[in-house]
Amino acid sequence: EAQVTQNPRYLITVTGKKLTVTCSQNMNHEYMSWYRQDPGLGLRQIYYSMNVEVTDKGDVPEGYKVSRKEKRNFPLILESPSPNQTSLYFCASSLYRTVQETQYFGPGTRLLVL
Amino acid sequence: AQKVTQAQTEISVVEKEDVTLDCVYETRDTTYYLFWYKQPPSGELVFLIRRNSFDEQNEISGRYSWNFQKSTSSFNFTITASQVVDSAVYFCALSEATFTTGANSKLTFGKGITLSVRP
Numbered sequence: 001e002a003q004v005t006q007n008p009r010y011l012i013t014v015t016g017k018k019l020t021v022t023c024s025q026n027m028n029h030e031y032m033s034w035y036r037q038d039p040g041l042g043l044r045q046i047y048y049s050m051n052v053e054v055t056d057k058g059d060v061p062e063g064y065k066v067s068r069k070e071k072r073n074f075p076l077i078l079e080s081p082s083p084n085q086t087s088l089y090f091c092a093s094s095l096y097r098t099v100q101e102t103q104y105f106g107p108g109t110r111l112l113v114l
Numbered sequence: 115a116q117k118v119t120q121a122q123t124e125i126s127v128v129e130k131e132d133v134t135l136d137c138v139y140e141t142r143d144t145t146y147y148l149f150w151y152k153q154p155p156s157g158e159l160v161f162l163i164r165r166n167s168f169d170e171q172n173e174i175s176g177r178y179s180w181n182f183q184k185s186t187s188s189f190n191f192t193i194t195a196s197q198v199v200d201s202a203v204y205f206c207a208l209s210e211a212t213f214t215t216g217a218n219s220k221l222t223f224g225k226g227i228t229l230s231v232r233p
Contacts (some may be wrong), residue, residue, distance in 0.1 A: 033220065035221075035223075040225060042118075042205060042223040042224055042225040042226055043205070043207075043223040044223075045220045045221070053152060058132075058220060072217065073169075088157065090159060096222070100166060100209075101209075102149070102164050103161075103221055105151075105158065105159040107157065108157045108158060108159070110157075110159075
């Protein structure tokens with residue numbers, strides 16, 4: 001089954017404790033992206049990657065890091081999480097980065113930073 | 115500046131009523147795509163439809179229909195004979211041509227509309 005998977009689905013952590021949210025897709029997609037969803041703000045892009053070893057900042061990159069060492073994986077790293085990073089996170093992928101491509105989303109990761 | 119506006123934040127209807135969710139967008143590009151996604155209470159984002167800027171034909175899929183009007187920069191979504199299972203948050207999103215967003219084909223989302231369908 002074609003899908004985007006994220007792990008963990010739920011995470012409670014404390015301020016300053018490094019964490020990684022994994023994202024994997026099995027569709028051989030080139031483009032991958034991370035979004036965060038906050039009440040009243042919709043979804044905002046954090047980082048994106050056009051292909052292996054090619055990543056760039058989205059609209060709200062502060063406090064996050066990413067890497068793209070393999071085509072299928074695009075982990076999101078919070079080096080020192082803070083309470084304002086409490087959010088619902090989505091990973092998405094599309095075949096290419098072009099405007100017409102539909103992005104397919106993972107199931108989401110709910111993060112609570114205490 | 116906000117590029118996708120979903121002015122309605124919450125809508126509540128009784129089952130079998132028709133309901134229209136509004137979406138107004140803003141772009142300087144001539145080539146762009148519009149999307150609707152559904153987020154049910156379980157939280158995942160489900161793709162519903164994609165429409166390109168050159169195709170203004172309305173689209174119907176079962177109880178769902180979409181009305182795209184470039185003249186008013188709107189892409190509205192109507193659910194006919196709503197059902198309880200339609201209860202969800204609905205997002206409208208815009209994907210602009212790469213020369214506007216650079217190499218990034220990000221989606222710009224509206225803030226979402228929470229639809230509650232009561233039995």
